[in-house]
Amino acid sequence: MTPLLSAKHLSIQFGGLRAVHDFNLDLSTGELVGLIGPNGAGKTTVFNMLTGVYEPTEGTIELDNGRGGVENIAGLPPHKITRRGLARTFQNIRLFKSMTVWENVAVARHFLVPYNLPQALLRLPPFGKAEADIRREIQDLLTIFKIDGKAEWRAANLPYGEQRKLEIVRALASKPSVLLLDEPAAGMNPQETLELMDLIRFVKDEYKLTVLLIEHDMNLVMGICERLVVLDYGRTIAAGLPAAIRANPVVIKAYLGEDAVHA
Amino acid sequence: MRILKNLALLAGLGGALFAVLLVLISTGIIDDYSLQILCTAGLNIMVALSLNLISGFTGQLALGHAGFLAVGAYSTGILLIAHVPLPLAILGGALITALLGFLIGFPALRLRGDYLAIVTLGVGEIIRVLIINLGDLTGGASGLRNIPGFAHNIMVNNPAAFLWIFPAMFLVVALVANLIQSSQGRALISIREDEVASQAMGVNIFGMKLMSFTVSAFIAGLAGALYAPFIGYLAPGGFDFLRSVFFVIIVVLGGMGSLTGTILSGVGLTFLQEALRTNAKDWSQSVASLFGNAPGGTIDFVPMSQVLFGAILVILMIFRPEGLLGTKELRLTKLFRGAK
Numbered sequence: 001m002t003p004l005l006s007a008k009h010l011s012i013q014f015g016g017l018r019a020v021h022d023f024n025l026d027l028s029t030g031e032l033v034g035l036i037g038p039n040g041a042g043k044t045t046v047f048n049m050l051t052g053v054y055e056p057t058e059g060t061i062e063l064d065n066g067r068g069g070v071e072n073i074a075g076l077p078p079h080k081i082t083r084r085g086l087a088r089t090f091q092n093i094r095l096f097k098s099m100t101v102w103e104n105v106a107v108a109r110h111f112l113v114p115y116n117l118p119q120a121l122l123r124l125p126p127f128g129k130a131e132a133d134i135r136r137e138i139q140d141l142l143t144i145f146k147i148d149g150k151a152e153w154r155a156a157n158l159p160y161g162e163q164r165k166l167e168i169v170r171a172l173a174s175k176p177s178v179l180l181l182d183e184p185a186a187g188m189n190p191q192e193t194l195e196l197m198d199l200i201r202f203v204k205d206e207y208k209l210t211v212l213l214i215e216h217d218m219n220l221v222m223g224i225c226e227r228l229v230v231l232d233y234g235r236t237i238a239a240g241l242p243a244a245i246r247a248n249p250v251v252i253k254a255y256l257g258e259d260a261v262h263a
Numbered sequence: 264m265r266i267l268k269n270l271a272l273l274a275g276l277g278g279a280l281f282a283v284l285l286v287l288i289s290t291g292i293i294d295d296y297s298l299q300i301l302c303t304a305g306l307n308i309m310v311a312l313s314l315n316l317i318s319g320f321t322g323q324l325a326l327g328h329a330g331f332l333a334v335g336a337y338s339t340g341i342l343l344i345a346h347v348p349l350p351l352a353i354l355g356g357a358l359i360t361a362l363l364g365f366l367i368g369f370p371a372l373r374l375r376g377d378y379l380a381i382v383t384l385g386v387g388e389i390i391r392v393l394i395i396n397l398g399d400l401t402g403g404a405s406g407l408r409n410i411p412g413f414a415h416n417i418m419v420n421n422p423a424a425f426l427w428i429f430p431a432m433f434l435v436v437a438l439v440a441n442l443i444q445s446s447q448g449r450a451l452i453s454i455r456e457d458e459v460a461s462q463a464m465g466v467n468i469f470g471m472k473l474m475s476f477t478v479s480a481f482i483a484g485l486a487g488a489l490y491a492p493f494i495g496y497l498a499p500g501g502f503d504f505l506r507s508v509f510f511v512i513i514v515v516l517g518g519m520g521s522l523t524g525t526i527l528s529g530v531g532l533t534f535l536q537e538a539l540r541t542n543a544k545d546w547s548q549s550v551a552s553l554f555g556n557a558p559g560g561t562i563d564f565v566p567m568s569q570v571l572f573g574a575i576l577v578i579l580m581i582f583r584p585e586g587l588l589g590t591k592e593l594r595l596t597k598l599f600r601g602a603k
Contacts, residue, residue, distance in 0.1 A: 051463060082465035090463075096456035098590060099449070106446065107453040108464040113446040117474065120445035121438050127445065134446070174465050 002064060004029045004210050005086075005178055010049055010059035010074075019045045020234045023059070025212075027178065032204055032211045034225035034242075038255055041231040043214045044091055047182055050212075051088050052078035083111050087176035089167040091183045091214070097156035101147060101166060104155050105138045108173035138173065144206075145169050145199075161192045165199065172207060179203070181213040185220050193217055197224050222246065230254065273440075277433045284429070288422055298421045300537050302493055305428040306486045308529035309435050311513040312522065313482035316439055318511075319519035319590075320448070321475040322455025323372065324380040327387025329506035331480050334390060335360040335487025336497050337401055340410040343492060349413070353427075353488040360484020361477050368476035372469060375458075387507050394499040406498035413492050424493040431489060435482050440522055442478070451475050452520070505569065509536075512572050516579060518586030523593040528586075532572075539568040 003026035010023040020042040027033060035043050048054040050061060055075040062070040063084055073081050082088075087108070096104050113134070115126040142148040147162055147169070158166060164184060171179060184200070185193045197220055204211050215221050221228065221242070228245045230238040232254040238245055245251055284301075287293045293301070314328050339356030347355065371382045394401045401407055413423035442448050453461040454468050462468050491497060513532050517524030579586070 053459070053463075077467075078459075078462040079465050079467045082463060088463055090460065094457050094460035094463075096453045096460065099452060099456060103449050103452075107449050107461065107466065110446045110450045111465040111467075115446075117442075117447055120447055121441050123441055131445075170464065 002070070003027055004064045005050075006062040006070070007046075007050065008060050008062065010046070010056045010061065012045060012049060012054055013057045018234055020049070020231075023231075023236060025229060027210050027212060029177075029210055030204070030208065032200070032224060032226050033213075034221045034228045035212060035214045035231065036216070036221055036228055036245075037231035037237075040233075041254075042234040043231055044182060045234075046231070047088065047180055047214065049074070050081075050180060051086055052076050052081040079111070082174055082176075085175075085177035086180065087171035087174045087178070088180040089164075089171055089182055089184060091186060093163050093167060095155040095163055095166060095170070097154070099155060100151065101153050101155055101158065102135070102138050102142065102151040104166060105141060105170050105173045106134055108170045109134065109137075109175070112175065141169055141173060161188060161195075164188070164196070168199070168203065172203065176209065178210045178212065181211065181215075183214050183216065185215055185217045188217075190219075193220055196220070200224060273437065281429055281433075284425070288425065295421050298425055300534060302421065302424050302428045303537070304530050304533035305432040306490055306493070307510070307513060307533050308526055309432055309486035309489075310483050310510050311517070311525045311529045312435055312439050313479040313486070314510050315514045315517075315519065315522065315525045316442070316451075316482070317475050317479040319514055319521070319525075320443060320455060321451045321472060323472055323476070324376065325383040325476075325479070326380050326504075326507050326511065327383035327385070327390075328479075328483050328510050329502040329504070330383075330387030330390035331360050331364065331483035332487040332490065332506070333394060333497075333499070333502035334363055335484030336491040336502075337394060337407060337487075338484070339488035340407045340491035340497050341400065343411045344407075344409070349411075349492065353485070353492075356488030356491070357481050357485035360487065361481035364480020364484075365473065365477045368473045368480075372472045372476060384504065384507070387502075388504065391499050391502050394502070401499070402497075404499060406496055408496055410491050410495050410497065412495055417495075420493070420495070424489070428489050428493065431485065435485070436522065436526070439482070443522070447471070447474070455520075509572070512576060515576065515586055518588035518590060520590035521586065521588040521592055524586055524588030524591075527588070527593075535571075536568055539571065 005025075005027040007023060007025045010020060011018065012020050023046055025033075035046060037043055045054065049056045052073070052075070059074065060072045061074040063073050063086070065071045065084075071084070073084060073086075096107060099107070113130060115124075115130050118124075119126050139148060139151065142151055145165055147158075147165065150158065150162070155163065155166060168181070168184070181200070185196055188196060200211065200213070201224060203209060213225070225242055228240065228242055229236060230245060230248075230251050237254055238248050238251050240248075284293065288298060310328055310332055313331075314325060317323050317325050335356040338359040339352045342352035342355050343349065367383075367386055371379055371386070374382060395404050397403070412420040413427055414420045443452075450461070450466045450471050453464065453466060454471060458468055509532070513529050514525055516532065517526070517528035
């Protein structure tokens with residue numbers, strides 16, 4: 001089976017710094033893969049290349065176009081990549097703070113809206129029907145994630161955990177096939193992290209998604225990821241099953257230093 | 264349903280206000296002079312709304328809207344002098360300005376924040392200098408004279424202008440409100456909130472900014488197009504940087520991202536500016552007498568209006584940095600909820 005998303009020989013150079021070097025990753029439909037590594041290893045840079053924020057200096061990103069072929073999405077602008085089915089969340093929460101919860105979600109499905117600008121300006125019939133559909137659809141989505149009671153809240157006023165959750169809901173609203181989560185558990189307490197793990201599993205099964213996540217919380221990574229890729233200084237130093245990664249001396253060295261391996 | 268109720272209320276109240284004003288004008292309670300200020304307020308509100316669309320809602324600071332006003336006014340003025348029928352000349356002025364906005368926006372909107380402000384400021388000045396130097400077309404520094412008015416009889420030009428300007432203003436308010444309360448509007452606001460996230464949610468931020476800027480130029484151009492036959496004489500000096508700043512002050516005072524705030528502060532500041540202009544002599548005399556000087560006055564209040572606007576802004580930034588209404592709107596339905 002051909003992979004859904006396939007990054008081949010991705011490299012990016014910022015001036016004299018090669019932030020990511022020869023990164024390769026195949027994601028098959030329905031997989032849940034973790035991208036880990038020490039601080040500054042280049043994990044978020046990989047995300048930014050996959051989602052179009054950075055253009056890779058070398059390499060290709062092939063996405064299954066659903067019609068039996070593949071398309072190279074490397075270097076496309078972010079909105080085009082999102083429209084092709086890659087949605088993401090951010091390490092430092094980037095909600096539209098002064099907009100309401102439901103409006104935040106509505107922005108993500110703007111490109112799916114069936115009416116055009118003149119129809120919106122003149123409030124022609126397609127507008128009213130589509131807006132009612134959008135509201136209902138978003139309300140359903142918010143109900144699934146149990147934040148429907150706060151649909152009219154300003155996003156900035158949500159508690160931290162729910163802001164993280166809203167970022168995931170917002171990403172889902174663009175109807176992606178691949179979901180990229182950048183440190184979803186950052187700043188969460190152990191209880192919230194447990195709930196988040198359930199949420200990620202639920203989302204993946206419910207929406208038949210492929211998930212790639214960056215995370216530092218090893219309980220979460222080992223708990224839900226089916227496969228791991230480890231980066232250090234921009235290079236892939238290991239890849240494989242969580243149990244194997246946990247015992248890999250190269251990985252332990254990268255995280256804890258030389259002495260830890262021999263200890 | 265809520266949208267329908269809002270629309271019905273807006274149309275009803277707008278119509279009622281319009282009817283009341285018409286009665287007051289025809290009975291002479293609103294005299295010709297007040298009517299002129301009222302029309303000026305209407306035009307100022309239109310330009311300020313267009314500026315609020317690009318700066319308040321889309322978050323792209325533009326400092327050259329006097330330039331758009333000038334292009335709309337001169338285009339329509341030149342068309343009218345060439346005997347183009349009034350409705351066509353007005354539409355033409357607005358469309359020419361929209362086209363110009365599109366052409367400027369194409370390169371300029373790739374810039375962010377402060378850089379866009381500087382570019383739009385520069386464009387506004389370039390337009391003004393071009394108008395001065397294209398003497399054959401624009402009348403140059405001495406201005407464009409003898410523009411046909413809304414009415415053939417100059418004595419009733421102001422009431423005729425009112426019949427054009429107020430419906431146009433209501434139309435602009437309705438269209439901008441409709442734009443903001445649509446998916447396109449939410450996309451624009453999301454750009455203001457966080458460009459990176461907006462892009463990552465599939466919003467074509469450059470395309471949306473360009474749309475917002477073009478619509479903004481169209482509305483400012485429309486205001487200019489109505490201004491030309493209303494005032495009958497155009498001079499390039501009236502479209503300088505301070506004019507652009509005046510519109511920015513209206514928007515900031517009312518609240519970046521509030522339509523009703525812009526309308527309120529548009530009316531308020533137009534009347535304040537006019538009061539400062541006409542009463543300058545009296546006030547300067549009374550202030551001068553306070554300090555024991557002989558009547559006749561040594562303080563000139565005309566340039567003082569800029570000082571006063573500056574002071575208002577400073578006070579506002581200290582006590583209410585988000586403007587009078589912030590991003591909130593005065594909602595008619597809220598006003599009427601108690602009555603039911």
